[in-house]
Amino acid sequence: MIQVKNLSVQYPDMKAKALTDISLSLKKGDFVCVLGKSGAGKSTFIRCLNGLQKPTSGEIYFDDQDISIHSEEKLRKVRRETGMIFQHFSLVPRLSVIQNVLTGMFGYRSSFKNLIGWFSADELAFAKQVIADVGLSDMTYRKVEQLSGGQKQRVGIARALAQQPKVLLGDEPVASLDPGTSNHIFTLLTEMHERLDLLTIINVHDIELAKRYASRILALKDGKLIFDGLPADFTDSQYRETYTSNPQTAFFDAGI
Numbered sequence: 001m002i003q004v005k006n007l008s009v010q011y012p013d014m015k016a017k018a019l020t021d022i023s024l025s026l027k028k029g030d031f032v033c034v035l036g037k038s039g040a041g042k043s044t045f046i047r048c049l050n051g052l053q054k055p056t057s058g059e060i061y062f063d064d065q066d067i068s069i070h071s072e073e074k075l076r077k078v079r080r081e082t083g084m085i086f087q088h089f090s091l092v093p094r095l096s097v098i099q100n101v102l103t104g105m106f107g108y109r110s111s112f113k114n115l116i117g118w119f120s121a122d123e124l125a126f127a128k129q130v131i132a133d134v135g136l137s138d139m140t141y142r143k144v145e146q147l148s149g150g151q152k153q154r155v156g157i158a159r160a161l162a163q164q165p166k167v168l169l170g171d172e173p174v175a176s177l178d179p180g181t182s183n184h185i186f187t188l189l190t191e192m193h194e195r196l197d198l199l200t201i202i203n204v205h206d207i208e209l210a211k212r213y214a215s216r217i218l219a220l221k222d223g224k225l226i227f228d229g230l231p232a233d234f235t236d237s238q239y240r241e242t243y244t245s246n247p248q249t250a251f252f253d254a255g256i
């Protein structure tokens with residue numbers, strides 16, 4: 001479904017590459033957790049997959065379409081078919097749950113309908129259905145600013161599902177949540193992943209969550225892919241390698 005070939009990203013004014021020569025295939029049904037310490041390149045990788053970040057070199061194929069060649073038409077299709085959830089939710093706080101969820105459908109509608117905020121009965125029914133799927137039916141008309149962090153992330157997931165995505169991407173979606181709520185969110189993500197037969201790719205810091213929920217783990221270190229395999233094969237020594245600093249950068253990692 002997604003093929004990444006020799007992907008490298010170098011930001012301007014940065015000596016080292018954020019990603020170096022990453023090659024892999026991601027297929028429908030994979031529930032992938034991407035591990036790596038801060039600055040390892042996890043967000044850059046996720047952003048490349050939905051076309052938010054342009055590769056410096058290499059190619060990314062989404063359903064056999066090369067999206068590293070940034071044509072607006074291709075990117076629109078990829079973004080429509082890729083739901084995204086974020087650490088800080090990226091919702092509109094003063095709008096209601098259903099208003100936020102309806103924005104997930106914007107990619108399928110005309111700009112005029114989006115501008116005037118008109119939705120058909122079928123669209124409203126579908127939005128209510130995905131809100132029910134994430135367990136928030138009784139909060140459908142409540143303002144998002146009145147919700148807890150876990151509830152906000154459920155709205156984030158409902159908005160992503162309203163897109164009817166093929167791929168679900170998460171950039172540290174539980175980093176702001178307590179351990180119990182993080183587990184609930186991952187349980188929900190697993191249910192949606194299975195029910196909708198998605199490709200799910202989630203950046204996460206918590207190795208326990210990755211081992212419990214992922215079918216496949218990727219580990220990045222200094223922009224390089226150092227592990228790609230089953231959670232059971234991600235050993236303590238691989239964990240140490242992923243999270244231990246190189247002697248050259250340890251100084252900075254320690255905040256000195």
Ligand SMILES: Nc1ncnc2c1ncn2[C@@H]1O[C@H](COP(=O)(O)OP(=O)(O)OP(=O)(O)O)[C@@H](O)[C@H]1O
Nearest residue numbers: 011012014018036037038039040041042043044045
């Ligand atoms: N817009 C940018 N401009 C310049 N450098 C950037 C930019 N975004 C990220 N970087 C650099 O690229 C490297 C990888 O960053 P990235 O955000 O992908 O890492 P990460 O693993 O997601 O980190 P974290 O877990 O802290 O979010 C880091 O060295 C970072 O400083």
